[in-house]
Amino acid sequence: MNQNEPRPGRSPRPRRARSAADSTRCPCCKKRTTFCWTCPCGFEICQACMRDNAWGLTCNHITWTCPDCGAQRSY
Ligand SMILES: [Zn+2]
Numbered sequence: 106m107n108q109n110e111p112r113p114g115r116s117p118r119p120r121r122a123r124s125a126a127d128s129t130r131c132p133c134c135k136k137r138t139t140f141c142w143t144c145p146c147g148f149e150i151c152q153a154c155m156r157d158n159a160w161g162l163t164c165n166h167i168t169w170t171c172p173d174c175g176a177q178r179s180y
């Protein structure tokens with residue numbers, strides 16, 4: 106007879122350390138996002154907000170201008 110052996114309760118559950126650096130909160134829409142356009146001055150904007158504000162931030166989709174410090178950032 107082949108009896109089922111009691112399995113040791115070993116379920117590999119990788120514990121994900123939630124690092125704050127992994128996701129940031131867009132100051133524009135207050136949503137958590139994994140990707141933000143950032144400027145050295147500290148300005149952050151998420152992809153969605155960037156798209157929404159593309160008309161004001163970028164004119165050629167090659168560079169965008171930080172509204173805080175006016176720096177030209179590559180898109
Ligand atoms: Zn946003």
Ligand SMILES: [Zn+2]
Pocket residue numbers: 144145146147148171172173174175176
């Ligand atoms: Zn800036």
